[in-house]
Amino acid sequence: MPRIVETIVTTVNADGQAHIAPLGLIEDGDGWIIAPFRPSRTLDNLMANPAAVASHPGDVRVFAGCVTGRRDWATTAADRVKGVRLADCVSHWELAVERITEDPQRPRFHCRLVHAASHAVWSGYNRAEAAVIELAVLSTRLSMLPPEKIDAELAYLDIAISKTAGPREREAWGWLMERVEAHRRGDAEAARKK
Ligand SMILES: Cc1cc2nc3c(=O)[nH]c(=O)nc-3n(C[C@H](O)[C@H](O)[C@H](O)COP(=O)(O)O)c2cc1C
Secondary structure, three states: OOOEEEEEEEEEOOOOOEEEEEEEEEEEOOEEEEOOOOOOHHHHHHHHOOEEEEEEOOOOHHHHHHOOOOOOOOEEEOOOOOOEEEOOOOEEEEEEEEEEEOOOOOOEEEEEEEEEEEOOOOOOOOHHHHHHHHHHHHHOOHHHOOHHHHHHHHHHHHHHHHHHOOHHHHHHHHHHHHHHHHHHHOOHHHHHOO
């Protein structure tokens, strides 16, 4: 399996309007592959403007926020490509799409790393921060998973939250659990919120 790095990807549409979404970037030699499932605004934007910025936030609330309808995170202009990065991030990569592997479900955008920059000292993620990222991913797959699997994953991840979460991770966990609870209630609209 290739290495995959969970990032916050920003893309812009033909009008220059930015869109923000968490995506796992797949290592591909010196470059990275962005692989959005259809339908996706990230995919539409990459077709309209073949560039992306991948930000690495220290605050994992960005991952949880983006998948629970909270996408209003401050951004600032990218240095080399048309687009924006997270204003508050440890580092970021600027990517140019070089070629596309078409696929009816999940096309792959092969990107060249145009520019990388650091903005803060990286202090690492603790277990609760890793658990928030895991639950953020899980929250986008609820409709594909059996209830027992969701319950088992939650029980495990909750150990890391109860032992190591600070206020930011607790807030992020709360947003994500609202989405899980909506799914359990059968509230499809709220459970899809992203
Ligand atoms: C950590 C993380 C990684 C994700 N990676 C991917 C991915 O590689 N491809 C994808 O289609 N969705 C991924 N998702 C789900 C997308 O973020 C979510 O569906 C998103 O809204 C994409 O659709 P959009 O471009 O229309 O916003 C990921 C979610 C999280 C929390």
